[in-house]
Amino acid sequence: MTTKISSPADLSALREKARAAIALRSEPKEITVTVHMGTCGIAAGTRDVLSTLTQCLDQEGVNNVTVRQSGCIGLCDREPMFTLVDKSGKEYRYGKLNSERVRTIVQDHILKGNPVMEYLIGQ
Secondary structure (H helix, E strand, O other): OOOOOOOHHHHHHHHHHHHHHHHHHHOOOOEEEEEEOOHHHHHHOHHHHHHHHHHHHHHHOOOOEEEEEEOOOOOHHHOOOEEEEOOOOOEEEEOOOOHHHHHHHHHHHHHOOOOOHHHEOOO
């Protein structure tokens, strides 16, 4: 959907929204989520996973998470997937994701600090 910019205030609001979205991806934070966006991941639905993740973080007002993208990491059969690294440096790799699972991971792991064991790969 395209929004018409009809005043300087509209432009300022759009600029602030864009800055917030960029900051979500680029500033170092306590948690880093790397969404694996190789061809296999995109074919499996990783774009929806990325979209749901950023929407959930925005809706919850989460500002301690950096969201990044990478290519394939060689686990094509587990796509769509992402890797979450917490502030201690521990990695959690989540696979076979969909929008519902992403929402659960945001609620339980990112907000409450409890990894969602049934969606983890190899742990």
